[in-house]
Amino acid sequence: MTRFVDVRNMVRWTATQGPEKIITGIMEYLENDFKRWESFDKTPRVASHTPFGVIELMPTSDRETYGFKYVNGHPSNPSRGFQTVTAFGVLADVHNGYPTFLTEMTVLTALRTAATSGMVAKKLARPDSTVMAMIGTGSQSEFQAMAFRSALGITTLRVWDTDPAAMEKFVRNMTPLGFDITVASSAQEAVLGADVITTCTADKANATILTAELVKPGVHINAIGGDCPGKTELDAAILELGEVFVEFTEQTRIEGEIQQMPADFTVTEFWQVLDGQGPGRKSADQITIFDSVGFAIEDFAALRYVRDAVVGTDFFEEIDLVANPENPKDLFGLIGALSPVGS
Amino acid sequence: MTRFVDVRNMVRWTATQGPEKIITGIMEYLENDFKRWESFDKTPRVASHTPFGVIELMPTSDRETYGFKYVNGHPSNPSRGFQTVTAFGVLADVHNGYPTFLTEMTVLTALRTAATSGMVAKKLARPDSTVMAMIGTGSQSEFQAMAFRSALGITTLRVWDTDPAAMEKFVRNMTPLGFDITVASSAQEAVLGADVITTCTADKANATILTAELVKPGVHINAIGGDCPGKTELDAAILELGEVFVEFTEQTRIEGEIQQMPADFTVTEFWQVLDGQGPGRKSADQITIFDSVGFAIEDFAALRYVRDAVVGTDFFEEIDLVANPENPKDLFGLIGALSPVGS
Numbered sequence: 001m002t003r004f005v006d007v008r009n010m011v012r013w014t015a016t017q018g019p020e021k022i023i024t025g026i027m028e029y030l031e032n033d034f035k036r037w038e039s040f041d042k043t044p045r046v047a048s049h050t051p052f053g054v055i056e057l058m059p060t061s062d063r064e065t066y067g068f069k070y071v072n073g074h075p076s077n078p079s080r081g082f083q084t085v086t087a088f089g090v091l092a093d094v095h096n097g098y099p100t101f102l103t104e105m106t107v108l109t110a111l112r113t114a115a116t117s118g119m120v121a122k123k124l125a126r127p128d129s130t131v132m133a134m135i136g137t138g139s140q141s142e143f144q145a146m147a148f149r150s151a152l153g154i155t156t157l158r159v160w161d162t163d164p165a166a167m168e169k170f171v172r173n174m175t176p177l178g179f180d181i182t183v184a185s186s187a188q189e190a191v192l193g194a195d196v197i198t199t200c201t202a203d204k205a206n207a208t209i210l211t212a213e214l215v216k217p218g219v220h221i222n223a224i225g226g227d228c229p230g231k232t233e234l235d236a237a238i239l240e241l242g243e244v245f246v247e248f249t250e251q252t253r254i255e256g257e258i259q260q261m262p263a264d265f266t267v268t269e270f271w272q273v274l275d276g277q278g279p280g281r282k283s284a285d286q287i288t289i290f291d292s293v294g295f296a297i298e299d300f301a302a303l304r305y306v307r308d309a310v311v312g313t314d315f316f317e318e319i320d321l322v323a324n325p326e327n328p329k330d331l332f333g334l335i336g337a338l339s340p341v342g343s
Numbered sequence: 344m345t346r347f348v349d350v351r352n353m354v355r356w357t358a359t360q361g362p363e364k365i366i367t368g369i370m371e372y373l374e375n376d377f378k379r380w381e382s383f384d385k386t387p388r389v390a391s392h393t394p395f396g397v398i399e400l401m402p403t404s405d406r407e408t409y410g411f412k413y414v415n416g417h418p419s420n421p422s423r424g425f426q427t428v429t430a431f432g433v434l435a436d437v438h439n440g441y442p443t444f445l446t447e448m449t450v451l452t453a454l455r456t457a458a459t460s461g462m463v464a465k466k467l468a469r470p471d472s473t474v475m476a477m478i479g480t481g482s483q484s485e486f487q488a489m490a491f492r493s494a495l496g497i498t499t500l501r502v503w504d505t506d507p508a509a510m511e512k513f514v515r516n517m518t519p520l521g522f523d524i525t526v527a528s529s530a531q532e533a534v535l536g537a538d539v540i541t542t543c544t545a546d547k548a549n550a551t552i553l554t555a556e557l558v559k560p561g562v563h564i565n566a567i568g569g570d571c572p573g574k575t576e577l578d579a580a581i582l583e584l585g586e587v588f589v590e591f592t593e594q595t596r597i598e599g600e601i602q603q604m605p606a607d608f609t610v611t612e613f614w615q616v617l618d619g620q621g622p623g624r625k626s627a628d629q630i631t632i633f634d635s636v637g638f639a640i641e642d643f644a645a646l647r648y649v650r651d652a653v654v655g656t657d658f659f660e661e662i663d664l665v666a667n668p669e670n671p672k673d674l675f676g677l678i679g680a681l682s683p684v685g686s
Contacts, residue, residue, distance in 0.1 A: 072439075320351050
């Protein structure tokens with residue numbers, strides 16, 4: 001049988017544990033997996049693009065466990081009452097190829113994306129950061145806020161979104177959780193005095209939601225929204241202001257902010273910072289840029305965290321996904337006995 | 344909600360309908376999809392190889408519906424009590440990216456592989472074929488027999504497998520269904536007088552289970568088992584005896600029997616035969632070879648067939664795979680309300 005965490009159980013589990021505790025837990029799994037980065041099978045995601053959006057499969061394996069995520073990105077979905085991003089994920093045992101774990105990943109992707117941003121910011125943002133600007137207050141925004149409180153203790157937020165209702169929603173969700181929130185009237189106003197700038201907008205376009213003159217020395221930019229060809233958020237000039245950190249260079253050159261730059265533009269893969277192979281932040285004045293697109297190993301860490309965390313709880317059920325005939329060579333025997341002759 | 348056909352329901356449905364009726368139904372969907380071959384997004388499968396076996400994702404899309412299959416291949420599984428091949432598959436709506444249908448595909452892959460062989464043989468085997476040799480009587484063999492009875496009316500089978508128990512199982516399963524079966528003592532003996540030769544063995548090796556001198560004029564070879572790099576069944580000389588038909592050339596050059604041949608070895612994609620662009624069998628004496636590796640469009644056809652066929656039945660259930668917050672931008676609202684402050 002395959003263990004299955006559906007949406008109802010994921011929501012119950014997250015609400016019971018508290019999202020910040022889960023984000024912190026995923027962050028630990030992420031750090032462990034980024035430290036053993038070179039031991040993973042890595043391949044850019046397999047994307048199917050249409051005018052409506054994209055559907056992607058993101059596989060990886062550490063040679064013991066195989067995992068993949070199905071995820072879509074449809075920017076016009078919210079206007080039609082659907083989620084921009086939905087996802088589910090699977091873990092399998094490499095030794096026999098059987099799927100062992102299936103879970104919704106719409107909620108879990110939000111948690112792992114935030115955990116990734118938090119893990120990176122712990123190393124790259126100034127440790128004395130206290131103020132974060134958030135450009136874009138859609139589905140991902142609250143999770144980002146949680147992650148930055150966990151990683152850096154940030155509780156002061158300056159937010160901006162072109163949709164006033166999305167900002168109201170953000171304030172409504174986060175004020176009761178102890179955040180001090182300023183609603184700005186522009187991106188320019190939101191970033192005033194910010195130590196960290198998080199961009200998480202959804203338009204599938206080469207947008208410029210942040211220009212170079214707005215980025216002050218010492219800032220850490222957490223660029224989440226630009227994550228597929230033709231979808232960027234930052235003025236290309238920003239990428240020249242500091243050092244750019246990526247997950248997996250080969251994928252980010254196609255999908256990230258650096259798709260705007262030449263193919264030999266210098267970047268650092270973040271696992272090298274964790275591994276001690278590359279420097280992180282070099283000075284208080286340096287501008288650091290995390291050009292995040294999301295990578296399969298992050299889903300792998302999140303999937304394993306949930307799988308391990310729900311053991312012994314009632315937050316999963318078992319489903320019958322893999323045929324298991326008594327004689328493995330007799331698949332037909334499962335059905336043959338019941339078939340009428342010549343049917 | 345996502346419709347889900349688990350193993351129990353797939354087996355109940357197949358047993359109730361009869362596997363031959365389902366194979367025939369899938370064959371119709373396959374023919375329709377092969378005829379519109381050029382309208383599909385096609386990409387070679389994404390494979391993760393380990394010493395134990397392979398795990399693959401096989402996506403495709405017709406720009407209305409997206410589908411993919413997860414499938415493993417672990418040749419040593421049966422000796423440990425597991426299936427060589429297990430699989431599950433998903434359909435999604437391209438317009439919003441939501442997964443709409445999930446099903447087990449261990450049984451369904453066996454049905455669709457057989458249906459593909461049958462569809463191809465209807466065009467390539469001699470119409471007066473009456474005898475099929477089957478080399479390999481593992482999990483796929485009974486389904487192949489069903490497909491050839493449906494496609495060509497073949498009821499006389501000559502079988503060979505290195506595992507006597509597998510042959511006994513085949514005879515036990517198929518004799519009651521009206522087949523006339525001769526158990527041979529070698530591959531050489533099995534192919535005597537056969538109009539069609541089906542090879543479906545599981546060894547992950549460059550095996551030679553059939554040599555050129557055994558292949559007589561007019562025979563159709565249905566080569567199923569060689570389907571990944573390093574796994575072939577036919578003597579390379581056989582491929583020079585007649586015309587080789589493939590599903591998707593780019594993938595078959597990597598995975599099929601023709602991996603033994605130069606990169607410019609001439610093949611015909613089978614959809615071209617259905618489409619009238621290429622000839623099928625040209626004469627009663629010609630040797631035709633279907634170098635089958637399995638392609639995503641076949642799973643797409645099978646998935647859609649099951650999805651459509653179970654409408655209005657109790658052979659599926661609904662699962663909660665996609666988070667559906669009232670406000671699509673308020674994913675956090677699903678869980679936020681229940682989280683303690685500062686948790």
